[in-house]
Amino acid sequence: MDDKTLYARLLGLTPPWGIERVELKLAEGEVHLFVALPMNELWVCPECLERAPIHDHRERTWRHLDTFQYRTLLHARVPRLNCPNHGIKQIRVPWAEENSRFTALFEALAIEWMKQASISAVAERLHLTWDEAAGIQARAVRRGLARRQAEPVPYLGIDETSFQRRHRYVTVVSDLMRSRVLYVADERKRESLDGFWEAMTDEQLRAVEGVALDMWEPYIGAVTESIPRGGEKIVFDKFHVAKHLNDAVDKVRRSEHRALRTNGKEWLKGTKHDWLRNPARFSLAEWRRFLRLARRSDLKTARAWSLKEEFMRFWDYRYRGAADRHFRSWYNWAIRSRLEPIKRVGRMINRYYENIATYFRHPITNAAAEGINATIQRIKGMARGFRNPERFRMAIYFHCGGLDLCPSTTMFTQ
Ligand SMILES: [Zn+2]
Structure with a gap:
C-alpha cells in the first residue's frame, strides 16, 4: 500500500475523492495531504441536487487530527458550481462542515476535550488560537440548538446567575426533569424571557405544569403573562x-x-x-x-x-x-x-x-437546578470569569444544555 492509499484509508475517503499527493514537512512537524477530484466528474448543486457545471475552484485547507506528532493539514481545490437555480455554490466536502477550517474529526476531538478543560487549556494543547477554540465551541452549541426537538417540558426552573463580580446577571431557564439548560438570556428582566417564550410552541407552553422560581416580580410577570394559567403554576421553591x-x-x-x-x-x-x-x-x-x-x-x-x-x-x-x-x-x-x-x-x-x-400540587425539587448551578459555578472558575455575557451563555449551553454537539458529516460515521 502506498502512502496515498494509506492516508485515503485513514481518512475514510471514498471515490471520487482520493489523495493525490502527500508532503512531509518534517522540519515544520507537518504532514500535508492534497485531496484530488477527477476533473470530469458531474456534480449536483448541494441545495437542489440539480446537475450543474463547475464554475471555478477554491483552494481550501482544513486542520485534521495529528498523525503521530505531526500537525496534519488537508488541502483541496473545491469546485464551485453554477447552479441554474441557486447561482454559484460550493460543493460540500465529506470531511468537514461548511465554513469550518477543521475536519469533523478534529472538531469532535476538541469538543470532547472542552467538556473537561477550559478553552485556553484546550487551545494550548491542540495548538489553536483562543478564538479558533472558542469558535469550535460556539459552532458546536449552534449545531446542538438547531438539532433540538420541540418536546414537552412539564417542569421549568427560572433562575439568575451572575457572571462577573459587579452584579452582571444572566437568566437561566432549565428543564428540571432532564437537568438541562434550555435557555440563557441577558439580565434578569421580564423581557429577558421573551426569546424563550417565542421559541416554545403553543403546545409546549400548554404542557408546562409547574415553574420553580424566586419571588422576583419581573419573572413572575413573565410567567403569568406567557404560560396559560401561569399564576397557578408558579412554585417559589x-x-x-x-x-x-x-x-x-x-x-x-x-x-x-x-x-x-x-x-x-x-x-x-x-x-x-x-x-x-x-x-x-x-x-x-x-x-x-x-x-x-x-x-x-x-x-x-x-x-x-x-x-x-x-x-x-x-x-x-x-x-x-x-x-x-x-x-x-x-x-x-x-x-x-x-x-x-x-x-x-x-x-x-x-x-x-x-x-x-x-x-x-407540583412537588418540584430544586435538586436539578442546584446541580446545574454548581456546574455553572465550576465553568466560571475554569474560565476565571467571563468578559462578556455572550461567551458565558455559550459556555452554559455547551456544558449544561444536554446538546448533541458533534459535527455530522457523511464520513467518519460508519
Ligand atoms: Zn441549486
Missing part, C-alpha cells in the same frame, strides 16, 4: 425561600456580632457558616458544639436561626392543611420576633404564600 431566610439570619448575626464586640465579647466570631449550614451536614461533635451556641435564647442570632429551621419543616409535610397550620403559627412567631430582617422575610413569605404552597 425551597431553595430560594431558604436563601432569603439564610440572608436574614446572616444580617442578624452581623449586627449582633458588631454589638457584642464593642463589649469585648467574641461569642459569634467565626460562626458565620454554622448558622447557614444544613444541620444534616454537621458531624456529631460539630453539632454538639454548635447547639451550645444555638440554644442560647439570649442570642438574637440563635433565635433567628431557630425561626429559619422551623420554617424549613414546611417541606416535610405531606398534606397542604397541616403545612398551612404550620405556616400560620410560624408567621405569628416571626412577626413578633423583634428581629427586623426575619420580619421582612416573614412578610414576603406571607405575601407569596399561595405560590409556595403550590408545592403540594
Whole structure:
C-alpha cells in the first residue's frame, strides 16, 4: 500500500475523492495531504441536487487530527458550481462542515476535550488560537440548538446567575426533569424571557405544569403573562425561600456580632457558616458544639436561626392543611420576633404564600437546578470569569444544555 492509499484509508475517503499527493514537512512537524477530484466528474448543486457545471475552484485547507506528532493539514481545490437555480455554490466536502477550517474529526476531538478543560487549556494543547477554540465551541452549541426537538417540558426552573463580580446577571431557564439548560438570556428582566417564550410552541407552553422560581416580580410577570394559567403554576421553591431566610439570619448575626464586640465579647466570631449550614451536614461533635451556641435564647442570632429551621419543616409535610397550620403559627412567631430582617422575610413569605404552597400540587425539587448551578459555578472558575455575557451563555449551553454537539458529516460515521 502506498502512502496515498494509506492516508485515503485513514481518512475514510471514498471515490471520487482520493489523495493525490502527500508532503512531509518534517522540519515544520507537518504532514500535508492534497485531496484530488477527477476533473470530469458531474456534480449536483448541494441545495437542489440539480446537475450543474463547475464554475471555478477554491483552494481550501482544513486542520485534521495529528498523525503521530505531526500537525496534519488537508488541502483541496473545491469546485464551485453554477447552479441554474441557486447561482454559484460550493460543493460540500465529506470531511468537514461548511465554513469550518477543521475536519469533523478534529472538531469532535476538541469538543470532547472542552467538556473537561477550559478553552485556553484546550487551545494550548491542540495548538489553536483562543478564538479558533472558542469558535469550535460556539459552532458546536449552534449545531446542538438547531438539532433540538420541540418536546414537552412539564417542569421549568427560572433562575439568575451572575457572571462577573459587579452584579452582571444572566437568566437561566432549565428543564428540571432532564437537568438541562434550555435557555440563557441577558439580565434578569421580564423581557429577558421573551426569546424563550417565542421559541416554545403553543403546545409546549400548554404542557408546562409547574415553574420553580424566586419571588422576583419581573419573572413572575413573565410567567403569568406567557404560560396559560401561569399564576397557578408558579412554585417559589425551597431553595430560594431558604436563601432569603439564610440572608436574614446572616444580617442578624452581623449586627449582633458588631454589638457584642464593642463589649469585648467574641461569642459569634467565626460562626458565620454554622448558622447557614444544613444541620444534616454537621458531624456529631460539630453539632454538639454548635447547639451550645444555638440554644442560647439570649442570642438574637440563635433565635433567628431557630425561626429559619422551623420554617424549613414546611417541606416535610405531606398534606397542604397541616403545612398551612404550620405556616400560620410560624408567621405569628416571626412577626413578633423583634428581629427586623426575619420580619421582612416573614412578610414576603406571607405575601407569596399561595405560590409556595403550590408545592403540594407540583412537588418540584430544586435538586436539578442546584446541580446545574454548581456546574455553572465550576465553568466560571475554569474560565476565571467571563468578559462578556455572550461567551458565558455559550459556555452554559455547551456544558449544561444536554446538546448533541458533534459535527455530522457523511464520513467518519460508519
Ligand atoms: Zn441549486
